[in-house]
Amino acid sequence: MKRVLNGTVVATALLASVHAHAQGGVTLYGLIDTGVDWESHAATAPGQTSAPGSAIRMTSLSSALPSRWGLRGKEDLGSGLSAIFELESGFAPNSGTLQNGNRIFGRSAWVGIESPYGTVRVGRQINMTYVALMKSTVLGPALYSLAALDPYLPNSRSDNTLSYFNDFHHFVMGATYSTGRDAQSSAGSAAVNGGATYNPGATNCPGSVAGSPTSCRQITALAGYWGPEFGLQLVYDELRGGPGALPGSVSFDPSMPLLLSSASQKTTRYMVSGYAQLGDLSFRGGAIHRMTAATMDYQTNIFYIGASYMVAPDVELDGEISRITTTDQKNANYYVMRATYLLSKRTSIYTMLGFMQNNSRASYAVGAGYFTVAGAKQTGVLFGVQQRF
Template identity: 40%
Template sequence: MTRKISLHAVALAAALCASSAMAQSSVTIYGIIDTGVVYTTNANANGNSVFKMPSLTGSFPSRIGFKGTEDLGGGLQAMFVLESGFAPDTGAMGQGGRLFGRQSYVGLKNSWGQLMLGRQVNMTYLSQLKTDVMGPNLFAIGSIDAYLPNARSDNAIGYLGNFSGFTVGATYSFGRDASAAGGPAATNCPGEVAGNSKACRQVTALLGYDGKGWGVTSSYDILYGNTGASNGLSSSDNTDQRVTLNGYFMLGDVKIGGGVVDRRTRAAANTNTDSDLYYLGVSYPLSVALVLDAQVSRLDVKNSPNDVTLSVARLTYNLSKRTAVYGSLGYIKNGGTSSVALDAGGTVGAGKNQLGVMTGIRHTF
């Protein structure tokens, strides 16, 4: 009898331990499905217009993700994120066809911050989250510099910490981009080359401060090339550097945000470029459900007539906490022979201006 009682006690203790362990862990499935239709003028050299369903984004890029934490005791937690982007118009995978192209990392976090290993958004991406009111909208600064909404690093070690209003962070990548499938998130620079400590390396850093109703953030980003890499970075001596300064402040419920991205490219065949991308925007809630966002941005290319000016407005109506409908109106002016399309992933005739209208629906889960 005593033996049976002991066995029951052991079984009960094991069950309680298992229950406790499960209670200390959590996994969440989340995502966004966002798509619509867009009309743009001057979509080619002949000045023809096009009416289509976009692939890259609507108001936000579509994705499905899995994230989880496990309590390790003493305030320490294990964490992971697996996030896959996709094109809702065709169902194709995004980020160069990667299974978890948006994020794929594991790490630890505590009061000192979080340490992450794997593919992750870097500090350039994080530096503009609070200041760019349009975000990754189809008409936005990502149309001018496609890297900004796709600022992620493969093979990266990352750190992010928050201390009394200050945010500090950094990433170091051994090989910044392993995909050769094309597009803004696939530039064929896998790195990790024996005997070449700079090949496809990338370093990003961030320092920010958030006070009551305002904030400012600065970031630094330099990436190195190697043989076969795109965008003219065909040697590890070639670099693409961005330095950002971003800020926002609140006037009641109205947010005003802006910043500048200074970019310097040292590419092959002396194709060096210097440019500054300025942006200023406002987010104005007209009611609890209706929000108006507007932004003006300008690309100033040094010693070149190929400057670009983009103006965009977006009206979003929230049908619920998870579902919204929206419409955007945008206009882009291309100077010289510039051919920056208004819509991310779109086309425009060289030197031609472009007008666009978009409407869509977004659901989060």
């Protein structure tokens, strides 16, 4: 309760500051996006052997996009330099609670300098894996998206991060370096990991350990070409384990509840992806190879391709097909379609249809963050509304 009250006080003060300095280059922005989701063969927890039936619920973590509000600022310093900052808070519209590990500014909290030679930022921010994903998938971080196959992807942001990014005549390069990728933990009843429960948005790895500079370190790098008609990019993402934030605990791999108990244990991703724009029709796709070296070695491969088409100025259709294969043969095919109707420049309604085709060992749910049983052929239908401000 105290944390929520403190967050309310901070938010009120910031809003007052925006009102007082609206001419000083500070912008208040955000979106509220929620809907009603129905899924067949729904389970209430992971590892169940039978599904009690279908489930209907209002979305909380994400619908078409995660709900958020934020503040952005920019000040011209002269000689081509600008000071910039961003504070962004994620929330659940169905309950009003905070997301991203219950942080008031869990989506981003950084300050930086923008120049003709690139942009440098310091603080909590998205990393290059997230940047590349937003360029190469038509669905983004929706409830029905690649997040259902790898929950790290829509949560690929890091604490304690120094970043650099530059776009030079459409050739792009960027990198992030985090000394402690996630200082938040998720308290719960699990006996393992010091009482913390698995949460891809709070993975319990604060870093800054004396004598172990690589504990909880994360490095991401991106290189590519972003042209008006096509683009291609390569990404490297390495995150290491280490002591957790709770006494006696260790960190999580944000892809799955696998412990990374020391700095020598790590998860590495390699991504190649791109896009092509042909008038009102666009194609996006890529491949992501992940290797986790811990008490066991684990690998996954995700392949995805999608298309988006503006049928009319106010109607957009999206579709994406993806496939995951794993070391232990938990394989699945995933099919998603979405139709969006723009009521205005700021308001839209949409519907999504998803189908998850698990093999006999896999139990990926059609909706990210939910559960089903091994071998399920699960269908999901989502109706939602989004309003930007």
